[in-house]
Amino acid sequence: MYAADWSVLWSTQYGPLLLAGMLSTVKLTLLCLSFSAVIGLLVGLVRWDGGRRAKTVSSWYIEFARNTPPVVQILFWFFSASFLLPSWALNAAQDFGLSSAAVVIALSIYHGAFVAEVMRGSLSAIARGQLEAALTLGLGRAQAIRLILLPQALRLATPSLVNEAVSLAKNTSLAMAIGVAEVSYAAKYIDTYAFRGIEALAAATAFYLILCGALVGIGALVDHRLTRDEVRA
C-alpha cells in the first residue's frame, strides 16, 4: 500500500508554489469570467436582434468557437498573438505575461460564445410584446433593453450562466499546456520533482471542488435575489 506524506503540501519548498497556483487559477477565472460576460452579452444582443450581416458574422464566430477545442485555441493565441494583435495590444499582453494573456483571450472568446447563446436564448424567451410596450411608452431602444429586457433575461439565464462559470473555472486548467503556473501545473510539478503526485493531485482536486462549489453557491444566491420578488402564477 502507498504511504502518503501530506506534509509536502505545506513544505517551504512546494507549499508556496501550490498556493500561488491556486491564486493564479482564481485570478484567471475572474478575468475570463468578466471578459466572456461582456463578449457574450454583446454578441448575444446582436444574435438576438442585430442586422442580417452582423447576425451571420456572429453566428460564424459562435459556431467556430464552440466546435474547436479550447486548448487548441489557447495554443493558437499563444503562438500567433505576435502576428495577429496590434502592437499596443501585444505590448499590453507582454506586460501581463504573454502566456496568461493568451489564456485570457482564448478562454474569453471560447466561453463568450457559449454565454452569447445563453443570452440569445433567454432574450428570445421573453415575449416580444415587452419590447413593443416599452417602446410605445416612450423608452429608447437602449433603455428598453437595459431596463426591461435584460433584467428578465438574466433571471432566466442564471442557471445556465452558473454552469458556464463552472466550466470556465475548470478550463483554466488548460493554461498549464503553455506553462502558466496555475494549480494543475503546480500539482504536476510536485509530481515530477517531489514524487508526491497523489497528494498533489488530491490537493488540486479538492481545490477545484471548493472553487466550483463556491461558484455554484454564488450563483444560487444571485438566483435567489433575482427571483425573490417574482410574481408566481
Place this chain on the structure above:
Amino acid sequence: MNWAQVWSLDNLRRLFVGELWDGQPGGLLLTVILGVLVIALSTPLGTAIGLLREHRLRLLRIPAAAYVHILRNIPTIVLVFWAYFAPPYLGFEVSRFTSVAIALTLGASAYIAENVRGGVRAVPRGHIEAARILGLSRWQILRLVILPQAFLTIVPALTGRYIVIFKNTSLAFLIGLTDLTEVGREINTRLLVAPLEVYLTLLVLYFALNRCVSTAMRKLEVPRNLNRFFFLPHRPA
C-alpha cells in the same frame, strides 16, 4: 504565408493518419478512435448512473449523486493526471491511451448521467403504468418504453456532450499521445515560422470533425434511426 510548407505531403500524412503504416495511428485518426471509444463507453455508463440516480433505494441513489457532483466539478486535465500519474505510485502502469480513455469516459459519463436522468423524468408516467398493466417486466419497460423515449428527447443534449468529448481528446497531448493536437504542435516546433497556419489548420480540422458529429447525430433525432440502438423494430408494427 507558408501554407505550402505546412501542408507538405509528409505533414498531411501525419496530421490525418500519423504513423499508421508503421502500426502507430496518430493525428486525426487517433483523435477519432479515442473519441468514438469514449462515446461508446461513457454512454452506457452514464445511462446506468443516471438510472441509479432515479432508483428507489437511497443506498444506490446517494453514491450515484456523489459520482455525478464530484466528477462534474473536476477539470478533465486533473482526471487525466489521476489516471496517468497516480497508478505508478500504487505499483502498476496504465498505458497513455488507456488512461486518457478512462479519464474522458469518467468525466463524460457524469454529464451524460444528468442528461439521461432528465430524459427519463420526461417520460410520461402513464406510459410506464400502461406498460406495467400490459404485463411487461421491469427490464422490458426500461428497454422498450423508457429508454427509447428518454433518448429521443436528449439527442440534442447528447450531441453537445459528444462534441465536448471530441474537443477533450485534445488533452491527450499533455501526456504525450500523438493525437491531432500533438502532431500540430510538433509541426509548429519544426517549422517555427508558421504558427498561424499550423494552428488554423488544427482548428479547421476539429471544426470539420465536430460538424460531422452534429450531422450524424441529427439523423438520430428520427425515432426510426434511434430505435435500432435498442433493438426495436425499425417501424412501429
